[in-house]
Amino acid sequence: MNRKRVLSGVQPTGAIHLGNWIGAIRNWVELQKSHETYVCVVDLHAITIPHDPKLLAKNTLSTAALYVACGMNPKECSIFIQSHISAHSELCWLLNCITPINWLERMIQFKEKAIKQGENVSVGLLDYPVLMAADILLYDADLVPVGEDQKQHLELARDIAQQRINSRFSLDNREILKVPKPLIMKDSAKVMSLTEGTSKMSKSDPNENSRITLLDPPDVVTKKIKRAKTDSYLGLEFNNPERPEADNLLNIYAILSGSGREVVAKECSSMGWGKFKPLLTDAIIASIEPIQTRYKELIADQGEVQRILDQGKEQAQEVADVTLKRVKTAIGLLGNAKANY
Ligand code: AQP
Secondary structure (H helix, E strand, O other): OOOOEEEEEEOOOOOOEHHHHHHHHHHHHHHOOOOEEEEEEOHHHHOOOOOOHHHHHHHHHHHHHHHHHOOOOOOOEEEEEHHHOOHHHHHHHHHHOOOOHHHHHOOHHHHHHHHHHHHHOOHHHHHHHHHHHHHHHHOOOOEEEOOHHHHHHHHHHHHHHHHHHHHHHOOOOOOOOOOOEEEOOOOOOOOEOOOOOOOEOOOOOOOHHHOOEOOOOHHHHHHHHHHOOOOOOOOOOOOOOOOHHHHHHHHHHHHHHOOOHHHHHHHHOOOOHHHHHHHHHHHHHHHHHHHHHHHHHHHHOHHHHHHHHHHHHHHHHHHHHHHHHHHHHHHOOOOOOOOOO
8 A cells, every 4th residue: 555655854953952853853753654754854944044054064964864863764764955856946936936925924934033034034034835835745745744833834835736736737637736734743742942931942042051952961951951940839730821831841751751741740740840850851861862872873974874865865856856847847838758647
């Protein structure tokens, strides 16, 4: 039976943190067992906000190595760098020309990020969701794992595929682009900042203490958890809107210790922060240690990461080229080969 195809990615905008791992990469590791999985490092998305070129290249390689260190297996999935497949930019242009600008202006992420950029907001930032649509649609993805924050972008990708390409350009009612569905993960917990329990943990937060990265050594994890914001209530509990930090730290503990929320709620109900924080610290260190060991091996032999990326590129290219050709033909660009559909 044909396995359903899944596509996902992370931007190399900084060090991968617990949120990226718990909310995304950890889920991909499970998905690759049952789905045809394509994961890319979305470096073209990372340049939609101001960036340092040297750091971008370093973070791109490090993110790819971390995918593997976290358990993405190049024998089970395709791992590649978005900019290595030029079809992403090409399809993005074709989709730009049929996407109404007001669809993009109402995207929540654009509005939020544009406020932070002020006058310097780039066309690329506005266009981010069209590039994301191109990423997904190029691979005929059946499913896209999405968190709450990306649902609006996936909806846009669906509208572009269905309303703007398939219904306008298909001559025989066959799909030119597959319309992808969201894959809501069971355990897609949102991890919040350590310094502010109502903001999401983020690579671009200027405060390093707001996140634990997967490469933080044990002493750094210990220090960050010691400094993590707490409150002065007695006992620890989930789901108290007055206590977002307690909810977040308990949640991280429940996931990483493997105990689950129910057990942790009982275990910690009469615990103080002084007793809980070392438990959480140990659970985090134990979870990320094997990732760090594998990462160090991979980075010591850069040839291996390169080989994985070359293989992923080849696999991705094969699929992407076929889709791009299909769209070009359908919209009337003169080619020298027949359409593939
Ligand atoms: N805090 C989080 N909790 C759970 N999941 C998260 N993700 C990101 N932050 C959290 C998930 O990670 C995947 C990749 O995200 P991305 O790099 O494409 O962009 P992002 O969501 O904007 O992530 P960051 O870390 O906040 O990056 P910056 O600071 O550059 O914007 C997505 O699946 C996302 O849901």
